[in-house]
């Protein structure tokens with residue numbers, strides 16, 4: 032059992048704990064919050080672990096193996112640094128780090144200290160995504176005409192968007208996810224999901240650019256990115272400020288591969304030109320983090336450096352593309 036500590040007490044931490052407990056591979060050992068009562072509520076709910084209010088004290092605990100970090104994006108760096116310096120594996124929520132300098136420093140420290148730093152990109156760990164990957168690989172080889180590209184879309188009206196608009200008008204209090212000081216914004220928060228898919232499937236683009244509509248505080252709200260490859264383009268729409276039902280599509284000859292939800296990757300369909308479904312594939316999951324907690328546990332328990340290196344290379348490549356897209360704004 033991997034002894035798990037957590038940082039951050041919003042719903043996403045509870046979802047990770049639930050999946051971790053369901054897997055039988057993790058044991059909730061510490062729950063950290065700046066407010067000890069919030070930590071205790073989670074300990075009570077999951078019937079395991081000890082509440083603690085200091086990150087510095089938690090990382091020093093000897094009965095702790097790995098820390099799941101779900102603090103605001105801009106704090107991931109200091110939290111992951113404390114974890115790895117104390118020889119604890121760090122599972123860092125996406126986007127793991129705000130820039131390449133932070134990414135490089137933490138990954139070098141992790142290597143020196145013999146631990147892993149894993150960016151928690153849950154969607155590429157799902158069984159349905161693994162099928163999508165083999166299907167695209169197959170289609171790339173079987174296609175008759177050149178592959179021209181794909182449209183990947185995500186528009187998810189944030190539960191914090193109303194608060195953001197209110198904050199701009201009234202007291203200036205801006206939720207972290209729309210706050211540049213906390214490395215917020217649509218690209219970092221959800222654009223990263225389609226970017227992960229594009230870079231995992233097709234590698235780093237030769238060139239990338241992004242058109243952005245910004246909010247009054249300069250945060251990116253409505254983005255259209257183009258990733259240019261040799262002979263094809265991947266277009267990515269992402270926004271935390273609109274409600275969209277657009278799915279995502281990959282085009283091969285006279286068929287398309289449709290992905291209903293690029294953040295969950297729970298269903299894929301192959302649709303022919305006559306609009307008939309040729310394939311419909313979906314693995315129902317109870318908790319969207321079920322597959323990642325198992326994958327990360329197996330990596331840690333098996334000291335699987337090869338799988339770890341693949342994931343970290345992908346994580347850095349994605350951040351390189353994000354950096355280029357940000358520079359374009």
Ligand SMILES: NC(=O)c1ccc[n+]([C@@H]2O[C@H](COP(=O)([O-])OP(=O)(O)OC[C@H]3O[C@@H](n4cnc5c(N)ncnc54)[C@H](OP(=O)(O)O)[C@@H]3O)[C@@H](O)[C@H]2O)c1
Nearest residue numbers: 039040041043064065066069101102103104124125126207
């Ligand atoms: N994989 C997914 O599906 C998914 C979904 C949602 C979010 N996320 C990621 O999870 C992370 C957290 O997102 P979130 O929306 O939960 O963020 P959040 O609500 O802004 O903050 C998360 C937690 O961090 C702590 N915190 C907040 N502000 C802080 C501050 N100024 N200093 C220190 N601690 C602070 C709070 O815990 P305490 O008050 O208890 O200390 C809070 O519960 C982000 O990286 C986000 O991208 C991932």
